[in-house]
Amino acid sequence: MRHRRSVFPDQFEAGRHIPDEIINQILTNASWAPNHGHTEPWHFVVFTNEGLKTFANFQSELYREIAGEKFKEATYQKMKRNPLLASHVIALCMKRDPNKKHPEIEEIAAVACAVENIYLSVAAYGFGGYWTTGGVTYNEKAKSFFGLDEDDRLLGFFYTGYIAVPSPDGKRKPLEEKVVWVRD
Ligand SMILES: Cc1cc2nc3c(=O)[nH]c(=O)nc-3n(C[C@H](O)[C@H](O)[C@H](O)COP(=O)(O)O)c2cc1C
Numbered sequence: 001m002r003h004r005r006s007v008f009p010d011q012f013e014a015g016r017h018i019p020d021e022i023i024n025q026i027l028t029n030a031s032w033a034p035n036h037g038h039t040e041p042w043h044f045v046v047f048t049n050e051g052l053k054t055f056a057n058f059q060s061e062l063y064r065e066i067a068g069e070k071f072k073e074a075t076y077q078k079m080k081r082n083p084l085l086a087s088h089v090i091a092l093c094m095k096r097d098p099n100k101k102h103p104e105i106e107e108i109a110a111v112a113c114a115v116e117n118i119y120l121s122v123a124a125y126g127f128g129g130y131w132t133t134g135g136v137t138y139n140e141k142a143k144s145f146f147g148l149d150e151d152d153r154l155l156g157f158f159y160t161g162y163i164a165v166p167s168p169d170g171k172r173k174p175l176e177e178k179v180v181w182v183r184d
Helices: 020-030 051-070 073-085 104-125 140-146
Strands: 042-048 088-094 128-132 153-161
Touching: 020 042, 020 088, 020 104, 042 051, 042 104, 051 073, 051 088, 051 140, 073 153, 088 104, 104 128, 104 153, 140 153
Parallel strands: none
Antiparallel strands: 042 088, 088 153, 128 153
C-alpha cells in the first residue's frame, strides 16, 4: 500500500498489452470491495486494442462539441492521444441501486473502494496505472456511451499499462495532522 504509486500514460510502455485474463483478475478483486447492502454498484467498461481508439475518438469529439470558446487544441490532442498509450482504459461507473436503499454517497464510496482494489492489484502485478477524473468524466452527455442512466454516475477512468518510467517516491503529511485519538 505504501509503495503503490500513480503511474501516468507518458510513463507506460506504449503498445505493450497486459493479458486480458489479468485484467479480469484485477476486476474480480475490485468486485470484492465492501458495499452497503450488497448492491455492488460498480460497473466497468474496458477499452483495449482498437477499443482504445473508439474511446479516444469519443472523448476528444465530445470535448470539441462541448468546449465552446474554452476549446484548447492541446487538450483535444491529449484526449485523442493518451488512451493509445495505455494497455487498457477502464471506465469507472456507479450504477445506482433501483430501490435507492442507501444514500448515493455510499454507492460512490463503494466504487471508490473497488478502485483502490484495482490500484493495489495493478501494483501487485507490477503494472502501472492511475485514476483520472479528467476528460469528459462529469459531462452528462458522456453517460449513455458507457451504458449509464440518469441516476448513475461516471466516476472517471483507470488507465493501465506496463511501466517504462517508474514514478518517484510518494509523500504524505505526518499522520498526527490527520488523526485524533480519544482515550478517556
Ligand atoms: C478520485 C481521484 C481522481 C483523480 N484524478 C486525477 C486526474 O484527473 N489527473 C491526475 O493526474 N491524477 C488524478 N488522480 C491521481 C492523483 O493525482 C494521485 O493519486 C496523487 O497524485 C497521489 O499520488 P499517488 O497515487 O502516487 O499516491 C486522481 C486520484 C483520485 C483518487
